[in-house]
Amino acid sequence: MNIIICLIILCHLFINQIQTEQCELTLNDDIQLTTNIFFQSRRFCSSYGFRAKNTHQIFISGRLVDYKSHCKRSINNANIEIIHVQPNFRSICHELNYPNSDGYFYLSTLVTIPLTEQLFLRVTSPDYETIIKEIILPSSQNVILNWQIVLTPTIEPRQQQQQQQQMNSMIDSLISQMTLDEKIGQLNLVTVGFDITGPIVSQNVDENIRNGLVGGVFNTYTPKAVRALQELAMNSTRLKIPLIFGYDVIHGHKTIFPISLGISTTWDMALIEQSARIAAQEATADGLNWVFSPMVDIARDPRWGRISEGAGEDPWLGSQIGAAMVRGYQGSDLARSNTAMACVKHFAFYGGAEAGRDYNTVDMSRITMYQNFLPPYQAAINAGAGSVMTAFNEVDSIPASANRWLLQDLLRDQWKFNGFIVTDYTAINEMIQHGIGDLQEVSARALNAGVDMDMVGEGFLTTLKKSFNEKKITEHTINQACRRILEAKYKLGLFDDPYRYCDESRIETDIFTYENRLAAKDLARRSFVLLKTDRKTLPLARTNLNLALVGPLADDHRNLIGSWSAAGDWRQTISVRDGINKLLGNQIQVLYAKGSNLIEDVSLLQQLNAHGGEIVLDERSAQEMIDEAVEISNKSDIIVAVIGETQGMTGEAASRADISIPECQKRLLKALFDTGKPVVIVLMNGRPMTLTWENEHAAAILETWFAGTETGNAIAEVLFGFYNPAGKLTTTFPRHVGQIPLYYNHKNTGRPFNATQVTEKYKSRYLDVPNEPLYPFGHGLSYTSFNFDPISVDKNELRGDSDRLTVRIRIHNTGAYAGEEVIQLYISDPAASVTRAVRELKNFKKIFLRSQQEEEISFIITTNDLKFFNTDLDYIWEEGDFIIHIGPDSVNTQSTLLPAPRPLLANVGLVTSSSSPIPTHKTKTSISRSPSSSSSSSTNSSNSSSSGSTRSRSRSPISRRSRSPTPDKPPTPSSSTPPVTINNSNVSSSLLQQQAAAAAVLFSSSSLSSLLPMYSMGLFPIPPPPPPPPILPAVNFSPEQIARVCETLEENGDIDRLGRFLWSLQVAPGSANLLVQHESILRARALVAFHLGNYRELYHLLENHKYTRDSHAKLQAMWMEAHYQEAEKLRGRPLGPVDKYRVRKKYPLPRTIWDGEQKTHCFKERTRSLLREWYLQDPYPNPAKKRELAQATGLTPTQVGNWFKNRRQRDRAAQAKNRQQYGIGAGSYSPPSSPDSSTT
Incomplete structure (x- = not known):
């Protein structure tokens, strides 16, 4: 191996520049790309060379410093290694150098790819804790990292115990000196300063601080302001207890990153952690030590x-x-001055508000809570979060802030949370409106339930003493709440130095730095999701391009930072127009027009501006702005339309019933589409939106969310191909708002709908829109394309908790650009003791591949990935079979069957389309992921995993003896996962012969009891046509028995098996006439003909046979639907109401299925005659007559009134037309005047 030793003198600023430039796309030119990287690295390297394409070059430099000396003392005796985390921490690094005695080091190594396991940097030194940092392989074969690694002296268990005892002793002493009022004061959180994020503002703050009645402050920042309040507390109070300062730092403090939903679409935990670390660094430099983040509410x-x-x-x-x-906020030690205490919110289930209306009721089952909503809270608690914020909603009919099961039994007892709990803004006061008591009652209930701090409402401050005197609460409960808040302050180091976060010099060095902005830009562009791209529209050409930049957000600054960017300065943001001009300058011509206002709804405008929206309407008319946009569009080669929401349309108290693009922006888009030029939509928004119409007409759609400070620079780099978008959706985009709530991990119904059978009625479906979303969870396109080879596994069963299974798949970049792909692994459980989701995400990996490069990745699966909550809320796995799905999103996946786990080793092979238990790479169909796939609807997610094996479940799987699946009924994956098929390869020929013999007995028997179970259980697989199997003999049983089989299969909805049954019947000549006269058999034949699209046979059956009234509804529906479908084929488009009316008039129902009154969507002739007759007598019926006519016609009085109103308007229009053409009257009918109207 050719090892490259480089002398590196790294500056973090330059490193970020290199990593920015190395992501530039170079079309089919690996050599040029590698050369550019090394050219940029020459300033750091004394020598360089080329190496094999299957290696990574890793350079790591940094400095080791001691934490206790405030990073001033260096460490020179550490051992630094690059290691594999699995197995056994194998070291692969040998090039380690210390150039001097200041703790600086550098190392380099070559790593062969593909990497099957993660890489980590391990730093070990005597008397210090071992540090392991993950090495993220970015979009390059060079990894250049520069870290300052801070080592913390090793704390032995005995020393940790001593530190805990010191804290307990200090707090015990403090509490013993505090009065009851001072203890209650520590439970009081007030708001003062820059922002108002709730309905009220705290009063008499200064006086309460002097009296020791305030424990914390929020909505105040800057070292100067924080120091003033802290000095007031330290100099005026008796016990000099410091204040804690909190703030809503959600997605950045001063340097604003994309909104949290956008951050999640990066699927990059290292970058997400880095964004939180930068936010904590800036917040603590600005005087804060407590952040109200992360929000981990699952939202559907x-x-x-x-x-x-x-x-x-x-x-x-x-x-x-x-x-x-x-981890990003709190780091490894809360006492460090650049870390902040995290606050996990909103506990719990806040995202499950009914109808999506903020603060609304939440009602869900316990299994749903544990399986789908609680895991993120628990994961954040396990990561060490120091505080938790309660939710506004109720849980099991008790508001969260007073719910003892939620706060005490679950959070503290089960999850062992030892931090403090704070309410949301005035949540205790709002429980009065919930109806569980007055302010004193709800305050006492909140404290007894486990709440430690009251935000703003002052219910604790004003009522707890009275409740204590009335023995509604105990002093022990108050002491426990006070202790937890004092412990938080102790862990933050506030008792050692109350002003540790008030260093004004850090404002210049830590806030809004160039490095932070580079990180914000990198995260922003990685968060963008390419929803659609057609005709190779993107990336845009960098020269010789006339670009029309249109839209109300194209040159906007204020909305770019999104909601909950409290300390962010929108004046520091980069607009899209500025970003493009900065990136390309005069290389292209950019024509700009605003095109429309953001919103024109007056009511909505007033609401947003009442709370700081500052939305100003353009002085020009809407048509003038559209005309300007069309004019520049006609002069351009391509149109980029930057549209979306305002920042005030998302966030708290910003629920929307209509989640489409505002109407004024839609009018602009329609005008742009009418120009015939390709339109690229750049979407800025804070939620999934309904984009069905936009998806049909736009050439490309790029979802950019509200991307923060560096929005314009990031969008420009993505549009022009300096970065290949790789974001993946973490929420589902619906086609229509009526589909909501819509999410990928839904459950199946008893009647799942198959999208290929559009005429089935009794299925879980919509009549007017498909069940599938517009863009599914995990969706995200790229400028390149990726192919997935079939899945392979290293073995075909799991033997218990200690066992693990490796799943491998090879990915090919078949496109012309380098790019990243997120490989997603889902698992479904076809049969369990409780119903399971159709599939659940269990793992993913994000890889970078150059053009025409391929790589194999692997996933480790254990029984922990198969666990779920049962009816007893035990987290268990059960014996049985599971299906593994792997793909680029939650819909376009391929699958393989996993017969696992089993308590004992079962002798069962992996059932695949290959005779080998492990499928090979070259014999399977691969999934292609290309930019032309604008909407991921190739499979039906609503039916995923609906068909599976019938298997037995053990309630105590460890103690139950393992059983193999029934050999003649292997479990099969859903039809929505076609690339890997499951067949009966394990079924022996002798078994098929046995089934054939059973069939012969079946058809020679006259006993229906032997006939029905065989077909209903699917035991008899009748072969498809043609030709009929020769082993089936003629039947000699009655038509009634055949009819009962038909009725049974029809009721079960199994039309396929019904068709095969009818087709396979070979009857004696004497029975043929009887069969064609039986209504149930005829109806079954009609159903099969309709199902197969054989409409000629359907018409023949319906026109030539008599049916009773019981069959009318189904036969009528089939008759009309068949004609609708034929008419749609002739017209080449869907039918509207008028078209369907014409079809119904042209093809009335045959008398054989007409019950005497044809039912259509239009008025019946008898109804028209009755209304017309009365209209000639009195065109102005009174309410009583309307009710009488409504009863006679079957309409409502409103419909009757509308009919008369429309008829009067039509007659007046005809009269006016005739008067103009032929003179007054001209033979037209003039309706009589209203009784109360004046006559001329």
């Missing part, structure tokens, strides 16, 4: 405004993100 309803603050709809991914953010 995009109407909810606060969906923008969370990580989406998946509990597993949300857990990873929540834990990463906690």
Whole structure:
């Protein structure tokens, strides 16, 4: 191996520049790309060379310093290694050098790819704790890292115990000196300063601080302001207890990153953790030590405004993100001055508000709570979060802030949370409106339930003493709440130095630095999701291009930072127009027009501006702005339309019933589409939106969310191909708001709908829109394309908790660009003791591949990935078979069957389309992921995993003896996962012969009891046509018995098996006439003909046979639907109401299925005659007559009134037309005047 030794003198600023430039796309030119990277590295390297393409060059430099000396003392005796985390921490690094005695080091190594396991940097030194940092392989074969690694002296268990005893002793002493009022004062959190984020503002703050009646302050920052309040507490109070200062630092403090929903679409935990670390660094430099983040609420309803603050709809991914953010905020030690205490919110289930309306009721089962909503909270707690914020909603009919089961039994007792709990803004006061008591009652209930701090409402401050005197609460409960708050302050180091966060010099060095802005830009562009791209529209050409930049957000600054960017300065943001001009300058011509206002709804405008929206309407008319946009569009080669929401349309108290693009912007888009030029939509928003119409007409759609400070620079780099977008959705985009709530990990119904059988009625479906989303969870395209080879596994069963299974898949970049892909692994459980989701995300990996490069990745699966909560709320796995799905999103996956886990080793092979238990790579169909796939609807997610094996379940799987699956009924994956098929390869020919013999006996028997179970259980696989199997003899049993079989299969909805049954019947000549006269058999034949699209046979059956009234509804529906489908084929488009009316008039129902009154969507002739007859007598019927006519016609009085009103308007119009053409009257009928109207 050719080892390259480089002398590196690294500056973090230059490193970020290199990593920015190395992501530039170079079309089919690996050599040029490698050369550019090394050219940029020459300033750091004394020598360089080329190496094999299957290696990574890793350079790591840094400095080791001691934490206790405030990073001033260096460490020179550490051992630094690059290691594999699995197995056994193998070291692969040997090039380690210390150039001097200041703790600086550098090392380099070559790593062969593909990497099957993660890489980590391990630093070990005597008397210090071992540090292991993950090495993220970015989009290059060079990894250049520069870290300052801070080592903490090793704390022995005995020393940790001593530190805990010191804290307990100090706090015990303090509490013993505090009065009851001072203890209650520590439970009081007040708001003062820059922002108002709730309905009221705290009063008499200074006086309460002097009296020791305030424990913390929020909505105040800057070292100067924080120092003033802290000095007031330290100099005026008796016991000099410091204040804690909190703030809503959600997605950045001064340097604003994309909104939290956008951050989640990076699927990059290292970057997410880095964004939280930068936010904590800036917040602590600005005087803060407590951040109200992360928000880990699972949200399935995009109407909810606060969906923008969370990580989406998946509990597993949300857990990873929540834990990463906690680690970023708190670091390894809360006492460090650049870390802040995290506050996990909103506990619990806030994202499940009914109808997506903020603060609304939440009602869900316990299994749903544990399986889908609680995991992110628990993951954040396990990551060490120091505080938790309660939710506004109720849980099991008790508001969260007074719910003892939630706060005490679950959070503290089960999860062992030892931090403090704070309410949301005035949540205790709002429990009065919930109806559980007055302020004293709800305050006492909140404290007894486990709440430690009251935010703003002052219910604790004003009522707890009275409740104590009335023995509604105990002093022990108050002491426990006070202790937990004092412990938090102790861990933050506030008792050692109350002013440790008031260093004004850090404002210049730590806030809004160039490095932070580079990190914000990198995270922003990685968060963008390419929803659609057609005709190779993107990336845009960098020269010789006339670009029309249109839209109300194209040159906007204020909305770019999104909601909950409290300390962010929108004046520091980069607009899209500025970003493009900065990136390309005069290389292209950019024509700009605003095109429309953001919103024109007066009521909505007033609401947003009442709370700081500052939305100003353009002085020009809407048509003038559109005309200007069309004019520049006609002069351009391509149009980029930057549209979306305002920042005030998302966030708290910003729920929307209509989640489409505002109407004024839609009018602009229609005008742009009418120009015939390709339109690229750049979307800025804080929630999934309904984009069905936009998806049909736009050439490309790029979802950019509210991307923060560096929005314009990031969008420009993505549009022009300096970065290949790789974001993946973490929420589902619906086609229509009526589909909501819509999420990928839903459960099956008893009647799942198959999208290929559009005429089936009794299925779980919509009549007017498909069940599938517009863009599914995990969706995200690229400028390149990726192919997935079939799945392979290293073995075909798991033997228990200690066992593990490796799943491998090879990915090919078949496109012309380098790019990243997120390989997602889902698992489904076809049969369990409780119903399971159709599939659940269990793991993912994000890889970078150059053009035409391929790589194999692997996943480790254990029984922990198969666990779920049962009816007893035990987290268990059960014996049985599971299906593994792997793909680029939650819909376009391929699958393989996993007969696992089993308590004992079962002798069962992996059932695949290959005779080998392990499928090979070259014999399977691969999934292609190309930019032309604009909407991921190739499979039906609503029916995923609906068909599976019938298997027995053990309630105590460890103690139950293992059983193999029934050999003649192997479990099969859903039809929605076609690339890997499951067949009966393990079924012996002798078994098929036995089934054939059973069939012969079946058809020679006259006993229906032997006939029905065989067909209903699917035991007899009748072969498809043609030709009929020769082993089936003629039947000699009655038509009634055949009819009962037909009725049974029809009721079960199994039309396929019904068709095979009818087709396979070979009857004696004397029975043929009887069969064609039986209504049930004829109806079954009609159903099969309709199902197969054989409409000629259907018409023949319906027109030539008599049916009773019991068959009318189904036969009528089939008759009309068949004609509708034929008419749609002739017209080449869907039928509207008028078209369907014409079809019904042209093809009336045959008398054989007409019950005497044809039912259509239009008025019946008898109804028209009755209304017309009365209209000639009196065109102005009174209410009593309307009710009488309504009863006679079957309409409502409103419909009757509308009919008369429309008829009067039509007659007046005809009269006016005739008067103009032929003179007054001209033979037209003039309706009589209203009795109360004046006559001329």
